[in-house]
Amino acid sequence: MSTDLLISKPVNKEYDLEQKIEVEIKMREGSARLLAAARHRAQSLEAARALLTSNERMSAYMAELQRRKKESSNKPSLPVSAARVSLSDLRIPLMWRDSDHFKNRGDYRRFAVFCLARVGTEIHDTALLCPVDRALTDVTFPDVLIFNNVPAEFEVTLEIYSHILQEDLSIASTPRRIKRSIHSSISRTVGKRLAASLRDELNSGEIGPHFELMASARLTLDDTDDNIHTHDLILNNLENKNHSLPLFGHFCCRLAAQPECVTKEACSGSIILDGQTCWARIQRFTLQAWDSRKLADEEQSPFSILPINRETLIQRSKSSSRELRISNTIEGSEKMTTIRLETADEAQKWLRQLVAHAKDHLRWRHAAETIQDVPSIESARNSFISNKRQGSLYDETPLIESVETDYAATRPTVHEIFGLTPSTSLSSCSSTSSPPSLRSRSLSTSGARKSGSATLRSHWPFSNKNHD
Known part of the structure; x- marks a missing residue:
């Protein structure tokens, strides 16, 4: 029976992945139809962004599906601690020349910009900001992106995409009219470069706007913190330099990780703690004890809190198979605590959960020592609605x-x-x-x-x- 369960679990995961691929295929078809029928710039840009996001998600799902099919399904997978990760306060400074920004002259370009953030197969996109021109010194996204079931070895990949708005130039309203009026509106050098870029756009045959990857960055658990920090960007060299967003080479964001065991209990039940019968719960890297289960359900203050961290020594008692010994070093002195369970099987279950909890503390490092705030999906949506540009x-x-x-x-x-x-x-x-x-x-x-x-x-x- 256990073998059947181990085999069926990956199959269910593959089925869910195939369902996601089907959803993205439908999203892609809908975005392509909207892009072909769009008559306004805002509609075309939003449809192009949705199409690119669907393509990236579908590619990630298919690659993961191929990887899972190659792996042996008979291997039992051990439970791995996961966390919720949030990416917010994303701010990307731009590098305009002094005459461009302060005197509002020189660089005529305008861009539409958005970002993709991915962890494994989970991909989120930000809002589309348009237009981004020389009047802005930085691009600020109000989004709060939430990733669920993230392992401690996660890697967040941030990608910045932009599209140059050729039709936004003040000298004309369409690329063809711009091309006809270049000789009388701008200098010969700039005109040749602009005409070449417009000719490529007119002859490319692509439907709708084309977003190009400007830069990317990779963030890990080491970059998580409760505060906003600055990180480096890997700039992408484009063949047409005129289409490049003038990035400074850095960006600011807040990346936070909160292990699930902070908000979800790992184990709970009735135990005997140092000779006293109580209700105990393993959560937030502690063993908390109340006089009764009712007090625990009412979220009353526990009478005992034992730390369960990387320094905690947990072992089975040699004198009894139903007893466990928990040793902590507090203020330079060792403190030994004994808990007793009703059966040996219960003791084995609690031993397994306590050891896993201590390993999670080691695995999540500083994110376990100082609990970081990760907003819920509801609060993230409210932040997106109410947030204003800084x-x-x-x-x-x-x-x-x-x-x-x-x-x-x-x-x-x-x-x-x-x-x-x-x-x-x-x-x-x-x-x-x-x-x-x-x-x-x-x-x-x-x-x-x-x-x-x-x-x-x-x-x-x-x-x-x-x-x-």
């Missing part, structure tokens, strides 16, 4: 920061250095205005820095996590 990274970031607290309260910001009011952004400065020079303002603040004898450090958000 301000510019240029406007929000102080140029310098002091380690000392007395100077931190009076450190100059971008607005103070350039003589701007809080309601004025850097992009609103005209070229004819003559604010005090950066050198004079730096000299005026040097006295405060010298008197505080504080060590200054860079405060740009593009520094690596290790430098925070």
